[in-house]
Amino acid sequence: MSGLAVLGATGSIGRSTLDVAGRHPDRYPVVALAAHRDVETMLDLCRRHGPRLAAMADADAARELERRLAVEGLKTEVAAGPAGLEAVATHPEAAQVMAAIVGAAGLPPALAAVRAGKRLLLANKEALVVAGRLFMEEVGRAGVTVLPIDSEHNAIYQCLPPGSGSLEAKGVSRILLTASGGPFRTWPVERLARVTPEEACAHPNWNMGRKISVDSATLMNKGLEVIEAHWLFGAEPDRIHVVVHPQSIVHSLVQYVDGSVLAQMGNPDMRTPIAHALAWPERIDAGVAPLDLFDVGRLDFEAPDLKRFPCLGLAFRAVREGGTAPAVLNAANEVAVAAFLNRRIGFLDIPRVIEGVMEAMPAAPVASLEQLLAVDAEARRRAEAQVKALEDRA
Ligand code: NAD
Ligand code: MG
Numbered sequence: 001m002s003g004l005a006v007l008g009a010t011g012s013i014g015r016s017t018l019d020v021a022g023r024h025p026d027r028y029p030v031v032a033l034a035a036h037r038d039v040e041t042m043l044d045l046c047r048r049h050g051p052r053l054a055a056m057a058d059a060d061a062a063r064e065l066e067r068r069l070a071v072e073g074l075k076t077e078v079a080a081g082p083a084g085l086e087a088v089a090t091h092p093e094a095a096q097v098m099a100a101i102v103g104a105a106g107l108p109p110a111l112a113a114v115r116a117g118k119r120l121l122l123a124n125k126e127a128l129v130v131a132g133r134l135f136m137e138e139v140g141r142a143g144v145t146v147l148p149i150d151s152e153h154n155a156i157y158q159c160l161p162p163g164s165g166s167l168e169a170k171g172v173s174r175i176l177l178t179a180s181g182g183p184f185r186t187w188p189v190e191r192l193a194r195v196t197p198e199e200a201c202a203h204p205n206w207n208m209g210r211k212i213s214v215d216s217a218t219l220m221n222k223g224l225e226v227i228e229a230h231w232l233f234g235a236e237p238d239r240i241h242v243v244v245h246p247q248s249i250v251h252s253l254v255q256y257v258d259g260s261v262l263a264q265m266g267n268p269d270m271r272t273p274i275a276h277a278l279a280w281p282e283r284i285d286a287g288v289a290p291l292d293l294f295d296v297g298r299l300d301f302e303a304p305d306l307k308r309f310p311c312l313g314l315a316f317r318a319v320r321e322g323g324t325a326p327a328v329l330n331a332a333n334e335v336a337v338a339a340f341l342n343r344r345i346g347f348l349d350i351p352r353v354i355e356g357v358m359e360a361m362p363a364a365p366v367a368s369l370e371q372l373l374a375v376d377a378e379a380r381r382r383a384e385a386q387v388k389a390l391e392d393r394a
Contacts, residue, residue, distance in 0.1 A: 004029065005032040032055070036057045042056065054079075055078070095119060107126070132231035153229060155264035174255040177252050182221075214337045223329075227315060331376045353386045
């Protein structure tokens with residue numbers, strides 16, 4: 001059994017994953033794909049990869065996909081809704097599952113893959129932000145391997161010694177999480193108030209989905225990654241330092257007590273961490289251009305500006321408060337980013353909405369997944385009300 005299942009197959013990470021797998025079709029046969037409602041792209045992926053199963057979260061999209069597959073005489077079976085996503089995540093012929101749905105929507109199928117004993121390639125950082133402790137407990141119970149796809153966490157994974165010991169036992173003093181700084185790194189705060197969705201989605205180094213592009217512009221992406229690193233590597237927040245590195249060549253670093261600092265470098269192309277995770281502990285060709293250091297020329301590093309980018313501070317606050325706080329942060333952020341992308345609120349309103357919701361919903365201890373999903377829903381309602389209030393005032 002060597003099959004690959006991809007959740008979020010039509011997205012940026014999903015398509016990059018299928019690009020890498022398609023370079024090694026005998027090694028990674030694609031057995032199951034899932035997406036939200038982009039029928040055209042899913043149909044194209046079915047033509048190219050011939051999966052046994054394709055699921056659409058949206059029921060109308062699933063019906064349309066089924067009809068189009070039949071017209072072309074393709075044999076792929078179709079499933080719909082949450083059960084369809086779960087069928088992809090637990091497909092009996094899949095040995096590994098790429099979790100690349102965006103947002104908390106990706107949590108249930110990613111957990112299902114873990115419970116089914118699949119090796120998990122985790123791009124969906126929001127799953128860990130919402131339910132980090134429960135998620136890692138399930139990983140421990142199932143005894144599965146989780147390979148980080150986020151380029152920073154993949155870099156840290158590569159710079160850490162193997163094995164499950166604590167960072168302390170491994171002699172690690174700090175994790176240095178690099179951040180490009182996003183498209184507005186040098187912009188004055190007055191200009192940030194008038195930023196458009198198009199400007200926010202035009203990332204200088206990476207070509208990504210719209211939600212993570214806005215997160216990169218607010219630095220919330222780095223905040224979510226601090227929380228992700230906390231759970232993946234058992235790193236206390238004080239051990240995680242964010243370093244702005246505009247070239248995005250050093251993907252993160254691990255500092256040891258003896259003074260050594262190990263870094264992982266490469267061109268900013270997500271196919272590198274994807275190929276690393278797919279083949280781990282072996283290495284395969286990813287289709288990525290070799291790094292040319294003379295071309296890069298120089299590497300710069302600077303401290304993040306928490307005044308202009310308050311989202312990073314809010315995320316540190318959430319991870320320190322613990323309990324339900326990161327789930328509240330994440331849900332409010334998802335609503336605020338969608339409202340910004342729909343031109344309902346301004347760029348600087350994003351942290352205002354998140355902070356308002358965090359104030360209204362103090363951290364509580366986490367008891368169950370059901371509780372977290374209820375907190376997620378409540379935070380979304382409150383964020384939506386704040387968006388509405390900002391709209392009415394404008
Ligand atoms: P994207 O918007 O390009 O793709 C998202 C995918 O999720 C699509 O296939 C979409 O159909 C699917 N999806 C969305 N909502 C869904 C729902 N309710 N049910 C089922 N499927 C749904 O996003 P992306 O840039 O590929 O990012 C995916 C994840 O990977 C995010 O969590 C992001 O933070 C993370 N990530 C992305 C990058 C990158 O370079 N793009 C890098 C690091 C981490
Ligand atoms: Mg990242």
